[in-house]
Amino acid sequence: MDFTWTPEEQAFRQRLKDFLAESLPPDWERFAEHGPASPALTRFAEQFCGKLAEQQLLTPHWPEAIGGLGLDPWHQTVLAEEMWIAGEPRGGQYMNVNWIGPTLIRYGTEAQKARYLPPIAAGRALWCQGFSEPGSGSDLASLRTRAVLEGDHYRVNGQKIWTSYAGLADTCFLLCRTSDDRKRGISILLVPMDTPGITVRQIPSLIGEGDIHEVFFDDMRVPREALFGEEGQAWEIIAYSLVNERLGIPRYSLARAALDRAVAILREQGRWTGEAVKIEAAHAAALCEAARTASYAIVTRRAAGETIGAESSSARFATVMAERRVAEFVVEHLPEALADAHPYLKMHHQRGIVAGIAAGAAEIQLNIIATDVLKLPREPR
Ligand SMILES: Cc1cc2nc3c(=O)[nH]c(=O)nc-3n(C[C@H](O)[C@H](O)[C@H](O)COP(=O)(O)OP(=O)(O)OC[C@H]3O[C@@H](n4cnc5c(N)ncnc54)[C@H](O)[C@@H]3O)c2cc1C
Structure with missing residues (x-):
C-alpha cells in the first residue's frame, strides 16, 4: 500500500487548514469546552457548516448530482481528520455528512432525498x-x-x-x-x-x-x-451506516494532535525529562499511528470500490486504544490540563473517555473482530 499523499490531496488539506484558521474564533478551544451538542456550539456549527457549504467543503465526497464534488474516500478522510484535529467545529452535523446523507442517498425514496438532503448539504440540518x-x-x-x-x-x-x-x-x-x-x-x-x-x-x-x-x-x-x-430492513441499513460512522470519525488525528500538544507543553515547562515520560509518549504515539494505519488500510479498500464490513471494527478498536492511552498520558503528566490550564487537552480528554462506549462499546468491536474477521468459533451456549 502507498500512503503518500498526492500533491492535490496535500493542497486540499492546506485549503482546509486555511479555512479553519480564518473561520474559527481566537478563543475557539475554550469555546469548544461547551461540548459538541451544546446550544452554543450547535449555533456556531450552523454558521460554520453554512460557510463550508458555500466553499463546497461540507459534502465534497457526495455525488455531483446532489451537490457534492464526487471526491474519493481519501478526500473524505483528509476532511474528517482536519475537522477532528480542530475539535470538530461541525458539531452534530458531522453525522449528517458522514452517514445520514450517504444512507439517505442509498436507501431513501425520491421524496425523502428531496426533503432531507438539501438542508444537510446546506449545513442547516441537525439529526439525532x-x-x-x-x-x-x-x-x-x-x-x-x-x-x-x-x-x-x-x-x-x-x-x-x-x-x-x-x-x-x-x-x-x-x-x-x-x-x-x-x-x-x-x-x-x-x-x-x-x-x-x-x-x-x-x-x-x-x-x-x-x-x-x-x-x-x-x-x-x-x-x-x-x-x-x-x-x-433496518438491520441491513444500519450495518451500512455504522461502517460510515466508524470510519468517518478519525479520532486518532485528534489524539495525535493532543499528544503532540502535551509533549510541547512538557518541553516548554522543562518537564520533558527522564525516560518514563518519553517511553509513555512514544507508546501513545505508536498507538495513534497504528490506528491511522488500520483506518487507511480500510480507506484503501473503499477507494478501490470494495464493500467494507466488520473490518471497520478493527480500525475503530485501534482508535479507542489510542485515545485512551493519550488521555491517560495527559492525566499522568499534565493533570492540570483537566482543570483549566489547557482547554485543547481537556476537550480531547472529555471526548476520549466516552469513545469506547458511544457508537458501540469497544468490547463489542472485539466480539465482531473475533467472529466476523478472525472467524473464531463461538463459545457453545
Ligand atoms: C456519549 C455517548 C453518546 C451516545 N449517543 C448515542 C446516540 O446518539 N444514539 C444512540 O442510540 N445511542 C447512543 N449512545 C449509546 C451507546 O451506543 C451505548 O451506550 C452503547 O451501545 C453501549 O450500550 P449500553 O450503554 O446499553 O451498555 P451495555 O450494552 O449494557 O454494556 C455495558 C458493558 O458491558 C459490555 N458488554 C455488553 N455486552 C457484551 C458482550 N456481548 N460481550 C462483551 N462485553 C459486553 C459492554 O462492552 C459495556 O462495557 C451514546 C453513548 C454515549 C456514552
Whole structure:
C-alpha cells in the first residue's frame, strides 16, 4: 500500500487548514469546552457548516448530482481528520455528512432525498440517532420501541436513551420494532422531532451541556411515508451506516494532535525529562499511528470500490486504544490540563473517555473482530 499523499490531496488539506484558521474564533478551544451538542456550539456549527457549504467543503465526497464534488474516500478522510484535529467545529452535523446523507442517498425514496438532503448539504440540518434503549445498547436487536401501522400512519410507543443532540435536533433516525422477529422485525422511521407525542429529557454528561438525552414516544403518529427502506430492513441499513460512522470519525488525528500538544507543553515547562515520560509518549504515539494505519488500510479498500464490513471494527478498536492511552498520558503528566490550564487537552480528554462506549462499546468491536474477521468459533451456549 502507498500512503503518500498526492500533491492535490496535500493542497486540499492546506485549503482546509486555511479555512479553519480564518473561520474559527481566537478563543475557539475554550469555546469548544461547551461540548459538541451544546446550544452554543450547535449555533456556531450552523454558521460554520453554512460557510463550508458555500466553499463546497461540507459534502465534497457526495455525488455531483446532489451537490457534492464526487471526491474519493481519501478526500473524505483528509476532511474528517482536519475537522477532528480542530475539535470538530461541525458539531452534530458531522453525522449528517458522514452517514445520514450517504444512507439517505442509498436507501431513501425520491421524496425523502428531496426533503432531507438539501438542508444537510446546506449545513442547516441537525439529526439525532434513536437506536439505544434502556437494556438495549450492545444488544441492539432486543429493542422494544414499537411502531404499529394503523391505516396510513405508524403509531409509536417506547423509549430511547443516550440520544445525542436530541434536544436541538430537527429529525430523528429512529429504530422501531414492527414485528417480533429479532432482527428482521426492526424498521426505520424518519421522524420530525416536533411531532406531538415526543418528550426529550436531558441527561447530565461529562462531555458538556445538551449532550445526551432520554427520548419518550407516547402514541406518536407519523405518516407511513416516514418509513425508510422496507419494513424489517433496518438491520441491513444500519450495518451500512455504522461502517460510515466508524470510519468517518478519525479520532486518532485528534489524539495525535493532543499528544503532540502535551509533549510541547512538557518541553516548554522543562518537564520533558527522564525516560518514563518519553517511553509513555512514544507508546501513545505508536498507538495513534497504528490506528491511522488500520483506518487507511480500510480507506484503501473503499477507494478501490470494495464493500467494507466488520473490518471497520478493527480500525475503530485501534482508535479507542489510542485515545485512551493519550488521555491517560495527559492525566499522568499534565493533570492540570483537566482543570483549566489547557482547554485543547481537556476537550480531547472529555471526548476520549466516552469513545469506547458511544457508537458501540469497544468490547463489542472485539466480539465482531473475533467472529466476523478472525472467524473464531463461538463459545457453545
Ligand atoms: C456519549 C455517548 C453518546 C451516545 N449517543 C448515542 C446516540 O446518539 N444514539 C444512540 O442510540 N445511542 C447512543 N449512545 C449509546 C451507546 O451506543 C451505548 O451506550 C452503547 O451501545 C453501549 O450500550 P449500553 O450503554 O446499553 O451498555 P451495555 O450494552 O449494557 O454494556 C455495558 C458493558 O458491558 C459490555 N458488554 C455488553 N455486552 C457484551 C458482550 N456481548 N460481550 C462483551 N462485553 C459486553 C459492554 O462492552 C459495556 O462495557 C451514546 C453513548 C454515549 C456514552
